[in-house]
Amino acid sequence: MRLIVARCTVDYTGRLSAHLPSATRLIVAKADGSVAIHADDRAYKPLNWMSPPCHLRIEADEAGTGLWSVTNRAGEELRILLEEVFHDSEHELGTDPGLVKDGVEAHLQELLALHISSFGEGFSLIRREFPTAIGPVDILCRDAQGATVAVEIKRRGDIEGVEQLTRYLELLNRDPLLAPVRGIFAAQEIKPQARVLAQDRGIECQVIDYDVLRGTDDPTARLF
Amino acid sequence: MRLIVARCTVDYTGRLSAHLPSATRLIVAKADGSVAIHADDRAYKPLNWMSPPCHLRIEADEAGTGLWSVTNRAGEELRILLEEVFHDSEHELGTDPGLVKDGVEAHLQELLALHISSFGEGFSLIRREFPTAIGPVDILCRDAQGATVAVEIKRRGDIEGVEQLTRYLELLNRDPLLAPVRGIFAAQEIKPQARVLAQDRGIECQVIDYDVLRGTDDPTARLF
DNA sequence: TGATATATCTCGAGT
DNA sequence: ACTCGAGGTATATCA
Incomplete structure (x- = not known):
């Protein structure tokens, strides 16, 4: 250098x-x-x-x-x-051993799959990373009435995420075994414009509190 | 420093x-x-x-x-x-005089608003940055027949830009004072996939020659 | 201060 | 080579 x-x-x-x-x-x-x-x-x-x-x-x-x-x-x-x-x-620096990170979207998805009822009472997980022709749906689950629900998870929820979920919903709803499928857009922060677009398309928005969710997963909190 | x-x-x-x-x-x-x-x-x-x-x-x-x-x-x-x-x-560096850029989207938008007829004969500007709930439309104008036209401007036109324009058109077409609104996708370079998608949705594509456009604005070129 | 759009985005993964 | 998605995105602008 x-x-x-x-x-x-x-x-x-x-x-x-x-x-x-x-x-x-x-x-x-x-x-x-x-x-x-x-x-x-x-x-x-x-x-x-x-x-x-x-x-x-x-x-x-x-x-x-x-x-x-x-x-x-x-x-x-x-x-x-x-x-x-x-x-x-x-200056001679040599190659860098690189960076160790913690706290990214994958972790969020794991936590939410573990606590599937945070989306609503009586929800049950079908599977994470449910495969489709245009990519995996973050979480596919059923609500208390047995209806299919597709969840898209983002750290920051903007219009792009709503578009992505919309594409999944369109595809999933063509499958008679799954249809009707509704959508939940889950993010730590949801931008107003994304909220408008989601509402317009009948997609539910849920803001995730990462710390609360992680707290729920805290082993010391398991008293039973 | x-x-x-x-x-x-x-x-x-x-x-x-x-x-x-x-x-x-x-x-x-x-x-x-x-x-x-x-x-x-x-x-x-x-x-x-x-x-x-x-x-x-x-x-x-x-x-x-x-x-x-x-x-x-x-x-x-x-x-x-x-x-x-x-x-x-x-090291003492002092404050930097800063960077002079040329060819960014804001500049393109200004130039195109100035030369609104480059979209077609008889076009007139309604306004730049026309506000909607899901973000501002780059340029809103009327064609020779008085029909409303929404223009999305990008430096590099890919599918994302077409999607963006599609969202605006859907929203604008719900307004009876504006409808029917058609779209023009304008960019210095339009990717083939974006062109196909635009065509599929009835959106016109226009490739902008920045240099020609700037030349048009060159005072030395005004010989009349 | 907050929200929004741009960026020579960069960077990595997957196809 | 290209596309897609994520980023501690950063950064400027505008309400």
Whole structure:
């Protein structure tokens, strides 16, 4: 990894055109050939960048000033004109062992399948990841009256999730063994627009409290 | 901006829990208090980060090793345990003049609203960002016969955009003051699948030549 | 402050 | 190579 702090101008042409006027910035050139240009704010997003796989060609003089051209297979190009270099260092980092995460949607689905009655009294699980031609339905279950219910689970419920559930319902309702199938849209947070669309399509919305649900699953809470 | 290359472990707790085992990484602490941790690959995304506004508290010894704790208002925390510091430098960057972009959707929408007749002879604009319960329609206009036309604009036109326009059309067509409303799907590039779906739903596709459109708006091109 | 739409989204999984 | 879905999405804009 090479770190450069320099006054520079930058031009990107590809999916759009972008230009950065002359200023002092951090340039990070990584081992995979990728390049990112950062200002002194915003942790996450570079001002400009080229993602791997890409190729870096450097035409610089002794002082480090000159032109960097980063190109990729799609014909995009990032051109960095280094005008004055304030810092330039190289570092060996090695490959990263990677990140361990906890608390994602899969876990939510497991919890809800365990506590199927949180959708309503007398509900029973048919199966998780019920397969269809257009993908698996998160949860398929029956309500107290024996009617089939398809559940779509999201962490954040937006219009896209309602559309997805709608497609499943349309398909499932063609199956005479299952029909009529109604839908429940379950998410930790449901956007107003998604709620409007769901209501319009006769889909029930349920907001999930992950902590309560996890609490219900807490072994220390099982006193019997 | 402070740049540190160090062997470290990192823990994030907040929207989820994440842990990075001990390895050598780049740590960038910016002037706005934000912190990002990068491995030696991927230009864009940090392994871990804390976005501003946030607060950095450092408990380090002479060698720079020790604990960094970055917290924000929402109660999220990023803990970095520096085990061995290989590089540590500070740089004054100043505020960045910022990025000039060209070719984004907002600009397209402006241009098309200005040149509403590019959709067809005798078209007139009703309004941009016409509000509905499920989001704003990019452009609402009337054709030469006085019929209402809803236009959805995308830089790259895929199925999602057609679905979006379909939802708007369904809603708009329930309004007797507007109905019947037809749709135009306008994009710089329209994917074949999107074209098929649009055709199937009676939605007209129009490919926009951004350069020509911009040229039309070029004052030097107005010779009359 | 909250809601919404965009993004050179990125990134990974599956086909 | 392409599509689809998720992301600690981030970020800007607008009510």
